[in-house]
Amino acid sequence: MPIVRDVNGRTSHVPAGEFYREKPEDFFRSDHAEFQKRVSRARSRVLEAIRFASVPLNGRGTCHEVHMDPSIGGFIEQLANYADRFDGRRAMLVREQRKQVAKNGHARDRYRRRSPQDVKRRRSALFGGKDIPVGYFGKRQVPQHEIDRFVDLMRWYLIEEAICVMHAQHELELVNDVWYVPVSVMDAHMSGRRSSRHGANRVKYDDRSFHGLTNGQRPLVGSLRAA
Numbered sequence: 001m002p003i004v005r006d007v008n009g010r011t012s013h014v015p016a017g018e019f020y021r022e023k024p025e026d027f028f029r030s031d032h033a034e035f036q037k038r039v040s041r042a043r044s045r046v047l048e049a050i051r052f053a054s055v056p057l058n059g060r061g062t063c064h065e066v067h068m069d070p071s072i073g074g075f076i077e078q079l080a081n082y083a084d085r086f087d088g089r090r091a092m093l094v095r096e097q098r099k100q101v102a103k104n105g106h107a108r109d110r111y112r113r114r115s116p117q118d119v120k121r122r123r124s125a126l127f128g129g130k131d132i133p134v135g136y137f138g139k140r141q142v143p144q145h146e147i148d149r150f151v152d153l154m155r156w157y158l159i160e161e162a163i164c165v166m167h168a169q170h171e172l173e174l175v176n177d178v179w180y181v182p183v184s185v186m187d188a189h190m191s192g193r194r195s196s197r198h199g200a201n202r203v204k205y206d207d208r209s210f211h212g213l214t215n216g217q218r219p220l221v222g223s224l225r226a227a
Contacts, residue, residue, distance in 0.1 A: 024154045027131050041126055042162035047189045049086035050181055064186055070177040079179050080160040087159070088123060127154040
């Protein structure tokens, strides 16, 4: 059951079938590779949600498991809700602050939240309004909050699809009421994040032209880098 928000910002869990019958794959029928790319992005966000399920003292997040509520059931849907809520927390905070600024103005001493500058980290990287064909809703005027709800639902479906794929490929294991990520999978995920953060094709600075020189003959580090 996806989490939806009304025009006043209230949230609720509603069965997906009560909204729309469309699925994200319906928008990528002619480009299956793009659909797989979106599922892969959703997979990364599921791993991030689990990684920060409990934050240790170092604050970096290295958790490999997340507990579900056995009294509710539907463990895939529960994890999809959890990952979707984690992934959307920044966007929700930004949206809430913008509402407050529009209503009361921005306080000088208050931190101004911003959306991620990296496009790949934005919610729209999973699914956005631009992925909906022009005229998809027909000639009727569709309010923005309904479009936002539609887009949020497509993102939720992508996260759910990623969880199903990961479970089938044993990248996610369900032990009783606990979703567990094997250490090798989380290590590979973290390694990929480090590579993308620093740039896989980054040229290493390794000037050793001063080897064999005395300390007095060696140029300053700053002049080496400036040269």
